[in-house]
Amino acid sequence: MSTMNTVGRPTAPNEGLDANYKPATLTGGRGLLQDEPLIFEGEGWGKTGVDLPKPATNGSDLGDLVRKDPIGLPGLSEPEAMRHYVRLSQKNHAIDLAVYPLGSCTMKHNPRLNEKMARLPGFSDIHPLQPQSTVQGALELMDQLAHWLTTLTGMPAVALSPKAGAHGELCGLMAIRAAHQAKGEHEQRRKVLVPTSAHGTNPATAAFVGYSVVEVAQTDDGRVDVADLASKLGPDVAAIMVTNPNTCGLFERDILEISRLTHEAGAYFYCDGANFNAIVGRVRPGDLGVDAMHINLHKTFSTPHGGGGPGAGPVVLSEALAPFAPAPWVVNTGDGYKLVEREEDEAEQAFGRLCAFQGQMGMYVRALSYMMSHGSDGLRQVAEDAVLNANYIKARLEDLMSVAFPEGPCMHEALFDDEWLKGTDITTLDFAKAMIDEGFHPMTMYFPLVVHGAMLIEPTETESKAELDRFIEAMRLLAGAAKAGDVERFKGAPFHAPLRRLDETRAARSPRLRWAAPEGSNRAG
Amino acid sequence: MRYLPLTPDDREAMLAAIGAKSIDDLFIDVPQAARRDGFVDLPRVAGELEVERALSAMAGKNATASTVPFFCGAGAYKHHIPATVDHVIQRSEFLTSYTPYQPEIAQGTLQYLYEFQTQVANLTGMEVANASLYDGSTAMAEGVLMATRVTRRNKAVISGGVHPHYVKATETVVHAVGVETEALTAAVDAEDAVIAAIDKDTACVVVQTPNVFGTATDVTKIAEAAHAAGALLIVVVTEAVSMGLLKSPGEMGADIVAAEGQSIGNALNFGGPYIGLFATREKLLRQTPGRYCGETVDAEGKRGFVLTLSTREQHIRRDKATSNICTNSGLCCLAFSIHMSLLGETGLRQLALLNHEKAVATRDALAAIPGVEILTPRFFNEFAVKLPRNAADVVQTMADNGVLCGVPYSRLNPDAGLDDVLLVAATETTLDADIKILAGALAKVLAA
Numbered sequence: 001m002s003t004m005n006t007v008g009r010p011t012a013p014n015e016g017l018d019a020n021y022k023p024a025t026l027t028g029g030r031g032l033l034q035d036e037p038l039i040f041e042g043e044g045w046g047k048t049g050v051d052l053p054k055p056a057t058n059g060s061d062l063g064d065l066v067r068k069d070p071i072g073l074p075g076l077s078e079p080e081a082m083r084h085y086v087r088l089s090q091k092n093h094a095i096d097l098a099v100y101p102l103g104s105c106t107m108k109h110n111p112r113l114n115e116k117m118a119r120l121p122g123f124s125d126i127h128p129l130q131p132q133s134t135v136q137g138a139l140e141l142m143d144q145l146a147h148w149l150t151t152l153t154g155m156p157a158v159a160l161s162p163k164a165g166a167h168g169e170l171c172g173l174m175a176i177r178a179a180h181q182a183k184g185e186h187e188q189r190r191k192v193l194v195p196t197s198a199h200g201t202n203p204a205t206a207a208f209v210g211y212s213v214v215e216v217a218q219t220d221d222g223r224v225d226v227a228d229l230a231s232k233l234g235p236d237v238a239a240i241m242v243t244n245p246n247t248c249g250l251f252e253r254d255i256l257e258i259s260r261l262t263h264e265a266g267a268y269f270y271c272d273g274a275n276f277n278a279i280v281g282r283v284r285p286g287d288l289g290v291d292a293m294h295i296n297l298h299k300t301f302s303t304p305h306g307g308g309g310p311g312a313g314p315v316v317l318s319e320a321l322a323p324f325a326p327a328p329w330v331v332n333t334g335d336g337y338k339l340v341e342r343e344e345d346e347a348e349q350a351f352g353r354l355c356a357f358q359g360q361m362g363m364y365v366r367a368l369s370y371m372m373s374h375g376s377d378g379l380r381q382v383a384e385d386a387v388l389n390a391n392y393i394k395a396r397l398e399d400l401m402s403v404a405f406p407e408g409p410c411m412h413e414a415l416f417d418d419e420w421l422k423g424t425d426i427t428t429l430d431f432a433k434a435m436i437d438e439g440f441h442p443m444t445m446y447f448p449l450v451v452h453g454a455m456l457i458e459p460t461e462t463e464s465k466a467e468l469d470r471f472i473e474a475m476r477l478l479a480g481a482a483k484a485g486d487v488e489r490f491k492g493a494p495f496h497a498p499l500r501r502l503d504e505t506r507a508a509r510s511p512r513l514r515w516a517a518p519e520g521s522n523r524a525g
Numbered sequence: 526m527r528y529l530p531l532t533p534d535d536r537e538a539m540l541a542a543i544g545a546k547s548i549d550d551l552f553i554d555v556p557q558a559a560r561r562d563g564f565v566d567l568p569r570v571a572g573e574l575e576v577e578r579a580l581s582a583m584a585g586k587n588a589t590a591s592t593v594p595f596f597c598g599a600g601a602y603k604h605h606i607p608a609t610v611d612h613v614i615q616r617s618e619f620l621t622s623y624t625p626y627q628p629e630i631a632q633g634t635l636q637y638l639y640e641f642q643t644q645v646a647n648l649t650g651m652e653v654a655n656a657s658l659y660d661g662s663t664a665m666a667e668g669v670l671m672a673t674r675v676t677r678r679n680k681a682v683i684s685g686g687v688h689p690h691y692v693k694a695t696e697t698v699v700h701a702v703g704v705e706t707e708a709l710t711a712a713v714d715a716e717d718a719v720i721a722a723i724d725k726d727t728a729c730v731v732v733q734t735p736n737v738f739g740t741a742t743d744v745t746k747i748a749e750a751a752h753a754a755g756a757l758l759i760v761v762v763t764e765a766v767s768m769g770l771l772k773s774p775g776e777m778g779a780d781i782v783a784a785e786g787q788s789i790g791n792a793l794n795f796g797g798p799y800i801g802l803f804a805t806r807e808k809l810l811r812q813t814p815g816r817y818c819g820e821t822v823d824a825e826g827k828r829g830f831v832l833t834l835s836t837r838e839q840h841i842r843r844d845k846a847t848s849n850i851c852t853n854s855g856l857c858c859l860a861f862s863i864h865m866s867l868l869g870e871t872g873l874r875q876l877a878l879l880n881h882e883k884a885v886a887t888r889d890a891l892a893a894i895p896g897v898e899i900l901t902p903r904f905f906n907e908f909a910v911k912l913p914r915n916a917a918d919v920v921q922t923m924a925d926n927g928v929l930c931g932v933p934y935s936r937l938n939p940d941a942g943l944d945d946v947l948l949v950a951a952t953e954t955t956l957d958a959d960i961k962i963l964a965g966a967l968a969k970v971l972a973a
Contacts, residue, residue: 028827039640039866048872050607052953055878059770061885062903065741067772072647075869081609085637085863089618092633096617102626109528110621113573119611122584127597128796129932130588131924137586138795144583151567163659163797166839166851174701204839204849210702213844251554282552287559302528306614306856307634308624308816310659310798326697342939352697356600356662356690356785357796365580372576375569378526384548385531388539391551395543409543409551436630441623447840464530465539492824497629500824504628507821507833511810513653514643 033498036087040515044074049081072517091498092307093441099463099471103413103444103456104199104247106277106299113373114302114366123365128357132339138361139337142330145368149295149314152371152379153276154286157322159329160314161359165274168294168313169205169241171326171354175292175317176239176268177209178324178351185266189238193267195224197248197448202241202272211238218450222248222405222415226257233265243272244288245279247448248405249390249413249456259289268292268321276300277460278387278412281380291318297360301367312363323349328358385461386412389468393457396472400479404451412460418453426482428453430490434481437489437496438474526570588929590793594959594966596887598907598950599737599932600661600688600763601796602788604876605954610790610863614856624852628831629823634855635830638818641862648768648865649782650775651804655815657853658801661785662694665731665761667803667814667848668781669699669706672729672757674812674847680705681729682722685715686736687761689938695731704728711934711941713738713900713909720750727754729781733761734771737937738948739884739904741771748778757781765789765802766952767905769877774804781805790864791857800857811837814848876953880906883951883960890964891949896971900946907950909934912971916947919970928966 028035059066076084093100100107118124126135146158159175162168173192180186192206195216203213214232217225224242233240240262244252252258262269271285271293277300285293297303297312305311317325327350328341339358340347374382387409394403394414402419418428432442432455444456459468481489494500531539536548545551552560571579590603597603614620618633625631625638638656645654658664669681681699683692683706696706709718716732723730730751735741748758760774762784768774774782786800787793805813811834819833839846868876884906891910892899901908912919916933923930934946951960 036636038636038643040643044866044869046869046871048869048875049609049867050872050876052872052875052879055875055882057878057882059878059881062741062771062881065743065771065903067768067770067776069776071769071773071870071873073644073865073868073870073873075871076866078607078609078867081863081867082613084866085613085619085859086616088633088636089613089616090633091630091636092618092622093627093630094618095621100621100623102623105623107621107623111528113576115615115620117577117580117584120581120584121589121591122581122587124792124794125589125591125603126587126795127590127595127603127793127929128601129597129599129936130929131921133921134588134924134929135795137583140586141580141583148567151565163663164850164852166849167659167663170698170849174697177701199851200839200841200843200846201849201851203844204842204846207844207846208698208702208849251552253554253556256556256558279555281565282561283555283559284561284565287561304620304856305623307619307622307631307859308656308855309852310800310854310857311852312798341936353690353693354663354697355660355694355797356688357660357799360797361795362792362798369576369580372568372571372579373528373573374526375571376564376567378529378570379567380564381526381529384551385529385536387551388531388536388543388548391543391545392539408554409545411551411554432627433629436627441630442627462528462530465532465535467530494629498632499629499827499829502628502823502829502831503821504831504833507819507831508836511817511834512820513639513810513817513833514646515639 033090034087036084038515039074039076039084042074044076047075047077049075049077098439099459099467100441101443101457101459103458104274106458106460108302108460109462110302110304111370114369117369118362118365123361136337139330139339141368142364143332143337145364148371149316152280153316154284155316156319157317157325158314159317159325161326161354162294162313162315163355163360164311165294165296165313166201166205167354168315169201170208171315172270172292172294173205173209174351175321175324176270179321180238188235191237193229193232193237193240195242197246197450198241198243199247199272199274221407222250223252224258226254229258230261233261233267235266237265237267239268239270241270241272243274245275245411249410249415250405251411255288274299275412278383280383281376282383291321297363297367302370303363303366310360312360324351326351326354382461389459389461389463390414392468393459393472397475400476413456413458415451416455417451421482424482425487426490428455430493431482433493433501434478434490436494438478440471440474594928594962596931596949596951596963597929599937599948600785601793602764602950602952603793603954604788604952606790606792607864607867609867610860613863614860619856619859625832628829632829635818637859637862639830641858642818644862644865645802646804649784649804650773651782652807653810654802654804655813655817657858658803658815658850659854660799660801661763661783662691664783664801664803665691666695666698668759668783669695669704669729671781671812671814672759673704675757675809676728676755678726678728680707680726681731682719682727683708684719684732685709685711686738686740687731687733688737688763691761711938711943713740716742716744716747719747723750723754723756725754727756729757729759731759731761735764735767735905735907738909739901739907741903741905743772743777745777759783764905766877766880769873770881771905786861790860798854798857800854800861812847815850816853879953883953883955884908887949887951887960890960894964894968894971906952907948910947910949912945912947915944922970923966926966928963930963930967
């Protein structure tokens with residue numbers, strides 16, 4: 001009997017066939033997953049997907065400045081462009097698809113109201129150098145955002161312009177540097193202390209600004225070794241950079257002692273605020289003795305990660321560092337808002353400027369939209385639910401997987417090591433790739449570096465209990481399979497992703513970073 | 526709260542599973558002195574409608590570029606963005622994904638980055654381009670630092686035609702690590718003075734074309750002089766569309782291109798997020814900052830893409846990294862790449878010519894006004910004019926009359942003694958009627 005549905009009748013699988021017979025496809029396409037070539041490999045040379053008026057001239061007034069050779073840019077009609085990018089999109093994991101438990105990345109839901117607000121022409125269609133009288137609403141928004149950020153952190157000032165977390169670190173260390181310069185101590189304070197568990201941007205930023213980096217040891221319970229820190233603090237130290245909650249997902253219990261010792265030594269306390277989501281609304285960094293802290297708006301305040309950016313990293317500053325904040329910033333004069341754009345005039349101690357304009361306005365709108373939606377009560381609930389979700393995962397998996405620091409609660413993320421995989425011949429990487437087959441994005445792996453084979457799981461507060469249970473069940477099944485010796489399931493994984501495991505070594509050994517026309521072709525590029 | 530899925534019953538069940546009596550048990554590591562009871566002093570939870578009303582009220586107080594005669598440029602340009610662009614970048618799979626560290630489930634992001642890198646390399650006329658930096662100004666700063674690593678020299682010569690905010694953003698960062706800068710005098714034809722400033726300590730020469738006054742220059746001679754002295758040439762481009770009409774930086778001998786890509790696919794957004802384009806020569810690759818996507822194969826031999834060359838980056842090299850950057854302008858790259866794919870070479874060249882024609886028409890209209898002197902002889906879509914009065918005052922008066930007539934140069938650099946210089950930009954979005962209004966209003970203001 002044919003199953004072809006030619007007259008609107010329901011169809012059914014053919015009977016009597018081997019249900020396990022699954023031939024490879026002939027074209028490389030697989031059901032909804034299309035095999036999509038590069039735009040450079042199509043027939044788009046000379047084509048365009050925009051209808052513009054025909055220019056009346058050919059640029060001859062510019063003489064020999066005119067570009068004559070082919071540039072090498074194929075074009076797509078609108079339907080072809082839609083197909084190309086929609087096909088590509090279907091090869092991506094996304095928060096909107098399933099839990100995205102990347103530790104230290106805070107992959108929470110991205111509210112669509114934020115997107116709608118950021119696209120209001122009054123925010124998106126204004127120029128950074130318009131007369132200030134024509135952008136009072138934009139300046140008001142920046143002022144409001146500053147108010148929310150300083151209130152939530154208990155800090156007196158904020159520099160909004162840094163464009164990402166690492167850019168915020170740069171801002172904070174530059175402010176610290178300027179403060180030491182103002183005291184005449186810059187020449188002697190050339191070191192920055194960084195715990196071994198720190199994110200790589202911390203030592204990279206310190207070095208970027210010209211400091212030498214000294215590592216601080218970690219205790220057996222995953223926190224800063226205060227005795228080691230104290231022994232390294234001195235008149236040659238400019239700052240410490242401590243992440244709190246730290247990258248092991250733990251709150252630094254001795255944080256007040258750490259800041260006291262730091263200040264006694266004449267150094268400043270830079271806090272990496274990557275994990276602010278765990279404490280927002282419950283703990284104010286200003287109460288911990290922090291001098292500078294960046295806030296990743298794309299983590300705690302839900303602006304989208306967008307496949308790797310753009311981010312935004314405003315930096316809150318203590319009284320001691322506030323005078324050194326970079327231009328520009330907004331002042332509420334009582335008679336309107338003013339954008340201070342230069343370090344001269346009323347801002348003579350500002351350490352300079354970090355980017356061409358005002359920073360990530362589009363992200364400011366999204367973050368404020370998120371904060372206003374939650375309110376102070378909702379934001380406190382954010383921290384509580386984020387911490388609750390992480391501890392729930394930890395509690396439900398700790399009988400099968402080894403928790404790196406088992407004593408006491410974790411904060412917003414649960415850290416496991418690979419001790420429990422010992423003897424299975426399965427690595428953290430193998431386990432992560434097998435998670436892909438089950439429909440989940442892997443957790444952060446091999447970070448922090450202080451834990452062997454680290455698996456750092458951060459669910460965030462926007463996961464329901466049902467989704468957490470589904471994730472936990474998958475993890476338990478996988479852990480069971482690993483312990484039962486089902487090694488091939490892991491070694492070859494992923495089997496069901498758009499691609500199998502990729503050869504990253506090969507990519508790095510002989511880099512191919514762009515499409516190039518095949519030899520003998522007369523195409524540009 | 527609409528973004529929080531847990532119910533009170535869920536929370537209770539989960540606390541029981543954890544073995545905690547209350548949520549406070551999970552925060553016991555916070556020192557007593559830093560614990561806060563109750564809510565911080567901010568408004569409480571708000572519905573969509575309330576938030577939308579409050580933010581719309583703020584948005585409504587701003588004059589938008591599309592609703593007034595608009596001639597502002599100076600590093601940010603008003604272009605039309607095809608509807609497809611904004612639709613595609615809001616797809617969940619692009620908007621709500623992370624950095625593609627798990628390439629097997631991130632080929633969508635990785636393939637567009639590979640296409641983006643190729644488009645940028647071809648557009649700039651360079652061999653390789655990275656997956657973008659924050660914006661044009663930070664790309665310039667990174668370029669200068671890279672040049673000091675490559676040449677092991679310590680001084681950057683910066684043309685007086687480079688955007689003053691780019692100079693400031695660069696100096697702020699590079700001075701901190703002891704790199705010297707020699708910023709030359711601001712002038713419409715500032716490139717003429719660059720060659721004389723090159724010496725044996727020069728790590729790089731930074732020129733911008735079209736420069737901040739709009740002047741388009743063939744920098745081939747500067748490249749030759751820089752190379753003869755063992756220095757690198759960094760070319761800054763703040764208007765990416767210009768490369769559809771003008772000779773590419775690569776063609777003129779650039780070693781590094783640091784460009785702002787906002788003009789393609791990205792809205793004005795009051796200054797950000799934007800997209801730093803960074804391109805260079807292949808032999809300098811290992812000294813470059815930022816992320817790269819590269820081609821490889823999977824276990825079955827199928828072509829795929831991965832992030833690569835990460836041994837330069839902070840998460841591997843920590844304090845020995847080439848930069849501290851940990852991101853790119855991902856979604857802005859996608860917007861750039863989609864817009865560029867829609868344009869194609871044919872559309873880009875057309876678009877560029879239209880921009881130039883509108884600017885020429887605007888210049889001709891302004892040149893006819895008594896007291897207005899056109900300063901920029903050869904330009905792409907922006908030029909400088911000398912006014913008989915303080916340009917910032919004129920801009921304010923024009924704005925009060927509903928015309929955004931450009932950017933006073935003094936706003937970017939008050940110390941140059943160029944208070945009477947106005948920067949005027951036109952694009953394909955400029956209407957002939959707008960040009961008429963601009964010229965009429967300016968004539969009236971100057972006559973008053």
